[in-house]
Amino acid sequence: MIEDKNQQRTKLSDLGEFGLIDHLTKNFKVKQKSTVKSIGDDAAVLNFENKKIVVTTDLLVEGVHFDLSYMPLKHLGYKAVIVNLSDVYAMNAKATQITVSIAVSNRFSLEALEDLYAGIETAANIYDIDVVGGDTTSSTKGLLISVTAIGEVETDDVVYRSGAKPNDLLVVTGDFGAAYMGLQILEREKEVYKVNPNNQPDLEPYSYIIERQLKPEARKDIIKLFKDLGVKPSSMIDVSDGLSSEIIHICKQSKVGCDLYEEKIPLDPQVISTCEEFNIDSTTVALNGGEDYELLFTISQDDYPKIKANPNLSVIGYVKEEKEGVHLVTRADTRIPIKAQGWKNFND
Amino acid sequence: MIEDKNQQRTKLSDLGEFGLIDHLTKNFKVKQKSTVKSIGDDAAVLNFENKKIVVTTDLLVEGVHFDLSYMPLKHLGYKAVIVNLSDVYAMNAKATQITVSIAVSNRFSLEALEDLYAGIETAANIYDIDVVGGDTTSSTKGLLISVTAIGEVETDDVVYRSGAKPNDLLVVTGDFGAAYMGLQILEREKEVYKVNPNNQPDLEPYSYIIERQLKPEARKDIIKLFKDLGVKPSSMIDVSDGLSSEIIHICKQSKVGCDLYEEKIPLDPQVISTCEEFNIDSTTVALNGGEDYELLFTISQDDYPKIKANPNLSVIGYVKEEKEGVHLVTRADTRIPIKAQGWKNFND
Known part of the structure; x- marks a missing residue:
């Protein structure tokens, strides 16, 4: 079983809410041409020219969707991205950006969140998407991750759930x-x-x-x-x-x-x-x-x-x-x- | 002080996760031309033609950002939308769509969530935006609301935080x-x-x-x-x-x-x-x-x-x-x- 045995733990209260998101995302690189402005303003700015965009969102809650006694935080970060990208691909679209918000109790150290974001970054690199926004806040209990994924698709390529025909x-x-x-x-x-x-x-x-x-x-x-x-x-x-x-x-x-x-x-x-x-x-x-x-x-x-x-x-x-x-x-x-x-x- | 004294309470477990989001959003009307496909597929489909889009997201956590002993749920739903729209307007953009995800413990009844969504719907109507997606899940404790807002803006109109000049x-x-x-x-x-x-x-x-x-x-x-x-x-x-x-x-x-x-x-x-x-x-x-x-x-x-x-x-x-x-x-x-x-x- 995996446990955080790291003794060098930095309290989240030492950083404050402003420092945290900057710290966690400072190494994230912009890869998509459609990302005009990423993290650091009131909102991200995206440019899809004439393509349609798809948007999907999912929440993962500790104790409901995952159990940290066997789910390493890095894997959790990775999985939180994957479950959203899967919805984008299900529209026959190309995933391009995500936002990641987390609510986290004080029992988590900065190093634990760095592990979580390392998993998010790994997924972003492998799937070639940009992390363009997010929010970090405290929770009274446990960890919650909310991801919104955005993708682009040519108008004629969108596939809905509703198009199946008899004999297909x-x-x-x-x-x-x-x-x-x-x-x-x-x-x-x-x-x-x-x-x-x-x-x-x-x-x-x-x-x-x-x-x-x-x-x-x-x-x-x-x-x-x-x-x-x-x-x-x-x-x-x-x-x-x-x-x-x-x-x-x-x-x-x-x-x-x-x-x-x-x-x-x-x-x-x-x-x-x-x-x-x-x-x-x-x-x-x-x-x-x-x-x-x-x-x-x-x-x-x-x-x-x-x-x-x-x-x-x-x-x-x-x-x-x-x-x-x-x-x-x-x-x-x-x-x-x-x-x-x-x-x-x-x-x- | 406001308390839920409603005796006719429907347990969330009677509906299940699939029924809940459909039930809560069934009256929501699509108002924006850019909303091609709203709730009901793996992702929403949006069409902004040649405009840029802006994306922003915020989490509101019970016990951290709000206290239900004096915050009526309808007001909370309204406020959760407003705090995100505010970020869109801060880019000099027009807000067009939101997604709303909630994590909620079993202590909330269906009627309580209907109040929350009534507030979301009121804000959506007043600010002329579409609710195009979301996720509802259980939490081990309390209520958490994650909203992502999307807006559109002409390329030349985007205003960042970074453009102030001496003498302005x-x-x-x-x-x-x-x-x-x-x-x-x-x-x-x-x-x-x-x-x-x-x-x-x-x-x-x-x-x-x-x-x-x-x-x-x-x-x-x-x-x-x-x-x-x-x-x-x-x-x-x-x-x-x-x-x-x-x-x-x-x-x-x-x-x-x-x-x-x-x-x-x-x-x-x-x-x-x-x-x-x-x-x-x-x-x-x-x-x-x-x-x-x-x-x-x-x-x-x-x-x-x-x-x-x-x-x-x-x-x-x-x-x-x-x-x-x-x-x-x-x-x-x-x-x-x-x-x-x-x-x-x-x-x-």
Whole structure:
């Protein structure tokens, strides 16, 4: 388990609110041509010429979305950026800027926040985006991160959730359920650690699923792939709340039904073996686990030849008329209605 | 004091995260031509044609920025929007869209959040902006609101903090210190209420300063006034952290000094009388109180004839060379260096 054992800690009260944001972002470089003015004024100034822009925002709350007893702050900073970029890519747009606001209690040191911002900076560099604004403030309890991401897209390229048509193919990137199973492993190890802090767990057999939980990636590569292949999806969404609830979003907003084939859902071998170890159904995990940050989209069957050979893409279903409903077709060839599960954070 | 005495309370857990944002924003109308797609997809889609856009973000945290024992939720929603719009206007831009994310604990009912969003909607209608996105999530404690505001501006109209020149005039809108003194009254009444809940305070003599604290306005009117008068400030900032710290921001970023004349700082009579009642210096309050959401700007002396007759604007100082420093010239004609105080939320 990861803990901040750094003894050289600088109290946030030594810096004050004005010093903090300057300090944390002073090394951030502007990379995007569209960033005219970054941090340091009342607002950032951006220039997208004739392109459309997309805007999306997400909140991550300690104790709800993350647990710092196994989530290193650097990974958390990285992940907070990724979950927002994923929404930008789901519009078939190029991510260009983010703003990052944090509320943080006095139990965090300056060095802890530097770790958080190091993760933010790493993501910004890898995904080629600028951090153009933000706010740092104190909280009465815990850490909260609010990220707003901005992207640009040519008018004709925007893909909404609402464009799926009957006979389209339902396609996904990557595989599913890994982040959820990674979380199960981390929570199990946290319990073990409480009982025996000297226990050194062997997490090697779970390396992929733990990485999917702690350091997810957004599918920037797929947006480029669509351009290269000359494919424009008819609808698209990113998979943050679980495959089943995202399929329902697409179907509802496109006014269509669909069949999802259980046998076609891509699963990593580590997900299968860990599900066996925990004695839970891997399809349930893939459908409802969430935090995959893969893309779910539909394409016209005419585009199938362009994508069929691509190892990043899996056809998992088939779009039907709305009246046909939304179903999972199981390996045993039974049809089960799909219901959204997703995250229910407001449960008592 | 205002408390939620509504007995018909709907638990947030009855709705779940998906239902909540749809429910809270279902009546919001799109007003801006630049809003192509609002809430309901992975991201909003905006079209600013050839204009530049400005982006700014602010976090408001319960127990740090507001106290729900005297801040009605509807006012809080309104204020959360205003503090962000103020930053957009400070760029000489037109505010067009916001996103609103909230983290909220289970102690809040659906009806409480409806009040909050009613305030957000009121501000959106009055200031003619669209609410195009957001996130609702649970928190382990209290309420937190994160707003990102977007605006549009012609390239030649953008005003930064950094453009002030020696011999420019330092000008402000409105008056100062009222929101701070309103807060002092509200906190005093809260203490009285704790001792005697049946006490009915007479807040009439403090109506203006309390309104400035609970329901501030942003100076959208001034951006229009600049256009009408043909004035473009050389630098501008909004006054959220206190006049003194904003003057220092302008001077630092413009590499200039300035003289601020104590006698010229506009004060409302209620601020003066309440300062007397509390036995505190009104100039200190005006300089360091904050939350005024007025605009502080500099103009060339050539523009003075255009603004001198306007009751909304007060010339309070004079821009000098950087080496002259930043000073308050008191009524007794002594010169005191101005230091930023501002909000120091990270104090132990």
